[in-house]
Amino acid sequence: MSTTFRTAVVRTPGGPDSIEIIDVPLVEPGPGQVRVEIAGAAVNPVDLAVAAGVFHGRGLVDQPHHTGLGWDFSGTVAAAGPGVGWAVGTRVAGLIDGFDRDFGTYAEQLIVSADDIAPVPAGLDLVAAAAVPLNSLAAAQLVDLLGDGDGRSLLVTGAAGAVGGYVLSLAQDRGWRVTGLARTQDEEFVRGLGAGFTTRATPGWDAVADGAAMQEQGMPLVRDGGLFVGVQPGAAPAEVRGITVRVVVARPDGARLAQLLEATADGRLPVRVHAVVPLDEVASAHRAVAKGGVRGRYVLTPGTAMD
Ligand SMILES: NC(=O)c1ccc[n+]([C@@H]2O[C@H](COP(=O)([O-])OP(=O)(O)OC[C@H]3O[C@@H](n4cnc5c(N)ncnc54)[C@H](OP(=O)(O)O)[C@@H]3O)[C@@H](O)[C@H]2O)c1
Structure with a gap:
């Protein structure tokens, strides 16, 4: 050897x-x-x-x-x-x-x-x-930061990306009403995961999960007093209009990853x-x-x- x-x-x-x-x-x-x-x-x-x-x-x-x-x-x-x-x-x-x-x-x-x-x-x-591993754990840990949705609205930017795609699925499991912001050609992928679809970044969402790393450009999409979860460690947008800002930092977690791999093998995750x-x-x-x-x-x- x-x-x-x-x-x-x-x-x-x-x-x-x-x-x-x-x-x-x-x-x-x-x-x-x-x-x-x-x-x-x-x-x-x-x-x-x-x-x-x-x-x-x-x-x-x-x-x-x-x-x-x-x-x-x-x-x-x-x-x-x-x-x-x-x-x-x-x-x-x-x-x-x-x-x-x-x-x-x-x-x-x-x-x-x-x-x-x-x-x-x-x-x-x-x-x-x-x-x-990286993107499913990042998404699962991002959804932990979102918490339970209780029917509230969530916009996922970069919804056709690796992180965004997982968030679309995992956030629905926590009771969020999820819409994906993505390119026109991504509609089938986003809707196929049970989420709504939009190509237009409009304001008024209870929460935004920023898979496209829009950062400051993503903040106007959140309603006053809402929640923004970013993906850029060490680069949180400033909290304005009563919005809570959190940033996910993906961490290894073998037990959690085992569940995510099972869900991938079952076809429940993309x-x-x-x-x-x-x-x-x-x-x-x-x-x-x-x-x-x-x-x-x-x-x-x-x-x-x-x-
Ligand atoms: N904090 C952490 O622990 C952690 C972990 C993993 C990833 N990340 C970060 O999370 C981000 C996403 O990662 P990823 O692997 O999911 O990337 P990805 O697969 O490249 O997905 C990003 C998606 O966002 C889309 N996008 C970008 N700007 C957009 C816009 N204005 N409107 C609609 N869609 C837009 C891209 O589309 P186009 O390709 O057409 O531009 C792409 O589909 C990256 O910044 C990555 O570094 C952070």
Whole structure:
């Protein structure tokens, strides 16, 4: 077995062209950890921002050598640390968080806390499972911030996006009357999830879940005294007109993710994969996502676990 593995990083962030594939030493999991052989890692908007240096610029990244890319993953347990119950070979998915790290899920191998992974149900393939953790957990934790709807109206901006799509479903489960704001071509997707649909950003909603990261432009859509839940950590719009502003910061939660993967396998939650690309083509995947208009995730495959 190789003593190193390949991973994508940025040394000096500068967009897709600054992404490098490097070899790093393989290490064994410690107590409470597992090592996962990665099958798929989703390309999310946050990864483009990390590669562009947005979070370095905000002082949230301070790595001496390189910064890791990628937050969520699927794969198989390759090794379990002392006292960890996961069997080698189990199909799992998970999320790692935090901006300031020298490792990420754009890699062949990952050491992760055993509490932060969940089993992938038999009915869900590993490529689709890779697209679930970050955005389903972000949406579920966003809906926690919304609380019970009791029939109140909720506008979800970016409703055809990964976060927005999950919020459409999960907020209805909590009693919100949900409408999705999306592009004309997204109507079938939004209505297919049981939500109302609009292409026009009109005011008067009891709450806005801001999956499109409209930020200050989203605030006028909320009625006086309403609720706004944003998706940009550290960048909450100012509270005006009695509106309560909250911001979701997605956190790993293996138990919650297990439920979300089950709901995805059952077809109760949407999952969309736009393309599967080898890890070596990470820069071209980032360029494609940066253009916008992509529906569903690019999933990177490091090439070993899927062979
Ligand atoms: N805080 C957290 O923990 C957390 C976790 C996950 C994601 N996020 C953030 O949440 C945001 C959404 O992520 P995502 O993965 O869902 O992104 P995504 O899949 O790219 O979805 C964003 C959607 O918003 C649409 N959109 C943008 N502006 C719009 C407008 N004015 N009107 C209608 N639709 C509009 C986009 O359509 P087009 O493609 O046609 O422009 C796209 O469908 C990102 O900013 C991401 O960084 C935060």
